[in-house]
Every structure is written in C-alpha cells, then in structure tokens.
Amino acid sequence: MLRNIPENHPRAKSLQIRELLVDGFRSGIVVEEGLIAHGRGEAFDYLIGEISTEQALKAMKSAVALMILAERPVISVNGNTTCLCAKEVVKLAELTSARIEVNLFYRTYEREVAIERLLKANGAKEVYGVGSRASATIPELMSDRRRVDPDGIYTADVVLVPLEDGDRTEALVKMKKKVIAIDLNLLSRTSQKATVTIVDNVVRAMPKMVQLAKQYAHLQESKLQKLAYGFDNTKNLEKSLQYILKGLKSRD
Numbered sequence: 001m002l003r004n005i006p007e008n009h010p011r012a013k014s015l016q017i018r019e020l021l022v023d024g025f026r027s028g029i030v031v032e033e034g035l036i037a038h039g040r041g042e043a044f045d046y047l048i049g050e051i052s053t054e055q056a057l058k059a060m061k062s063a064v065a066l067m068i069l070a071e072r073p074v075i076s077v078n079g080n081t082t083c084l085c086a087k088e089v090v091k092l093a094e095l096t097s098a099r100i101e102v103n104l105f106y107r108t109y110e111r112e113v114a115i116e117r118l119l120k121a122n123g124a125k126e127v128y129g130v131g132s133r134a135s136a137t138i139p140e141l142m143s144d145r146r147r148v149d150p151d152g153i154y155t156a157d158v159v160l161v162p163l164e165d166g167d168r169t170e171a172l173v174k175m176k177k178k179v180i181a182i183d184l185n186l187l188s189r190t191s192q193k194a195t196v197t198i199v200d201n202v203v204r205a206m207p208k209m210v211q212l213a214k215q216y217a218h219l220q221e222s223k224l225q226k227l228a229y230g231f232d233n234t235k236n237l238e239k240s241l242q243y244i245l246k247g248l249k250s251r252d
C-alpha cells in the first residue's frame with residue numbers, strides 16, 4: 001500500500017518510487033542493499049535534473065535497435081528493476097523477442113520465485129534463470145551473479161542489464177556479448193564497461209524504450225543498423241558528464 005503522498009508535493013514522484021521499493025522490500029522482492037543502491041541512483045538523478053537527457057535518448061535508440069537486431073536478446077532483471085518496472089520489462093521483451101532472466105546478487109530461491117511471480121502477473125509467459133535453471137557459470141565471476149541460464153544469458157548475444165554491477169558487465173563483455181546498461185551513475189564501472197550505457201532512471205527509460213521498440217518494429221534493417229552501430233558510448237558518457245558539470249556551474 002502506498003502511503004499518502006500529496007500529489008502537489010514537490011518531490012511526489014521521487015517519494016512514490018521510494019514507497020514502491022519499500023513495498024517491494026516488504027513483499028520479498030527487494031533486498032535492503034537494493035534500497036541503498038537506489039539512494040546512490042537518486043543522488044545522480046538530482047545531478048541530471050531528473051529528466052531523460054538528449055544523450056540518454058540517443059543511447060536508448062541504439063539499445064533498442066541492438067535488441068531488435070539481436071538473435072538471442074535477454075533482459076536480465078533484479079529485484080529493484082522488477083519492482084519498479086515489471087510491466088515495461090514484459091512489454092519490451094515481447095516487442096524485441098527477448099527472454100527475461102532473473103539474475104540476483106543476493107540470490108535466494110524465495111526471492112527468485114517472488115520476482116518470477118510478479119513478472120508473470122504482468123504477462124510474462126516464461127521466466128529464465130529461476131532455481132536449477134541457472135546451471136551455467138559466467139567465467140571469472142565470484143558473486144552469485146555468475147549463475148545464469150544456459151538458454152538465457154549464457155547463450156545471449158545482447159543482454160540488457162538495468163541496475164547492474166561492474167564485475168558482471170565486464171565478464172559479459174569478455175564473453176563477447178553486447179551489454180546495454182541502464183545506470184544513473186555514469187561514473188560506475190558498469191557504465192564505463194557496457195557497450196551502450198543509458199544514463200537515466202529505469203523508471204523513465206523503460207517506458208521510452210517500449211515506445212521506441214513499437215516505432216522500430218517495421219524499420220528497415222539498414223536503418224536499424226545505423227541506429228545500433230552509429231553510436232559511440234565513450235563520447236556519449238563524456239557528453240553526459242559535461243551536461244552535469246554545466247548544470248552545476250550554472251548554479252554559481
């Protein structure tokens with residue numbers, strides 16, 4: 001149940017997101033550490049003015065085109081992502097023929113099942129990576145994030161990893177996969193290592209990516225390729241940093 005947050009409260013949207021996460025925590029989907037990780041995200045969101053920047057939109061376009069062009073795209077979800085955007089995850093998966101896989105840093109069977117249940121309540125037909133299905137291992141990775149589904153992330157060519165940690169991003173890139181990250185912290189190792197980094201809040205990025213996937217459904221392959229590969233992640237991150245610095249300077 002969402003607590004009573006006045007609609008005209010200047011921080012209403014941000015407070016509503018917090019309440020959603022607290023409810024997700026109470027229902028066993030989100031872990032304590034996930035609440036803290038959200039706080040780090042919020043701090044960066046403040047710096048970008050809580051909007052989807054031009055750079056974020058460019059990255060989203062490349063990301064969605066990559067997913068449509070992929071042979072085996074997978075959306076990797078954790079507790080926070082499912083709690084905040086289960087509906088959009090399912091929709092984007094449908095539109096890009098992607099599989100959805102549960103992948104957790106703090107893995108328990110109960111939590112995997114709770115996440116699977118919420119995804120299915122939002123229309124997911126199949127959810128990968130739950131229980132014994134996560135039987136393959138990402139090399140060189142020590143955390144529980146290494147356990148993946150042989151029919152999901154392990155054999156994927158493009159993986160969307162909203163709210164990821166840097167280690168696994170790097171390990172997935174080493175496995176020659178294209179990794180799309182959504183991370184408000186443009187300085188994180190995840191952001192630096194991913195193939196495409198969307199510096200935006202998942203809450204804003206996911207619905208926009210669903211819209212783009214609808215728009216791109218009938219786009220010619222050559223146009224999709226241009227969108228997918230005509231993108232420079234290093235340059236884009238640099239521009240995002242400049243955007244933040246300019247915003248801070250203008251407050252002098």
Ligand code: ATP
Nearest residue numbers: 037038040041165166183184185188189190201202
């Ligand atoms: P790295 O290993 O990549 O340097 P980390 O593993 O220390 O980073 P985590 O603590 O795992 O980072 O947190 C995941 C990331 O998700 C954080 O960088 C945080 O900024 C970001 N984040 C949290 N909530 C959101 C959100 N709602 N939208 C987008 N990004 C978010």
Ligand code: MG
Nearest residue numbers: 164165166167
């Ligand atoms: Mg980390």
